[in-house]
Amino acid sequence: MPQFESQVQLPAAPEKIFDFISRPKNLASLSPPDAGLVFVEAPEVLSLGSIMVCRVQAYGVVQQLEQKITVFNSPVGFREELIKGPIKSYIHDYIIEQQDDELCVLKNRIEFEPPGGLIGLMVTADKILDQLEDAFAYRRQMLVKAFS
Template structure:
């Protein structure tokens, strides 16, 4: 299984950034617009067992996916896991670590497997790592603008 990890330092409290990240409307605010992310079913706030159904532009067409929150410890972390979607597997851990007075580090750690079949020849681990790097660059810049 491949991994990707990145982090961003923000001026906020663990509680404030955690509440921001679990508000599903905010996910859209920090997602790159070219992904075309749209929820087809979502709760207002994430919690243990919450399910997100969404559409996203990827690999040349609109992909559908379903993620479930499988771990949730406020205000330290939550983990979402792909139940169905374009990848063989995908797990995203969002971890919040206090790192000074009114400072936090948000760590995003992904474990994933590229798709199988013919799509797997085009959508390789290397390609996915590049996409994740671009997506989190946008996400982290958006968070820095909100929590300067």
């Protein structure tokens, strides 16, 4: 499966970063405006087993996704997995690593399997990787701003 990784160094304790990223409203604020991310259904704060239903715009089409939190280890990270959506598989790990008393690194690791069939001819792994790189460049900027 194709993989993507992004990381950003933040001047905050793991607990503060974890609290921020475990709130869907904050995750929405980290998404590029052109993605049109809107949570249709989500808890205020994530926990093990939480379901998030959202709409996003990708490739000119609004799509609905359903994701579930399958691993939840406060304050070091969690995993969200796609339950329903346009691609075959999407696993997103949020990992917080403390560097010293004042700095942590937030890593995002994503493994995915592109869609098959005719859609798969247009929505290739390379296109998805390019889209993730753009989205996470924006996300890194927003996180630095949120923790500065």
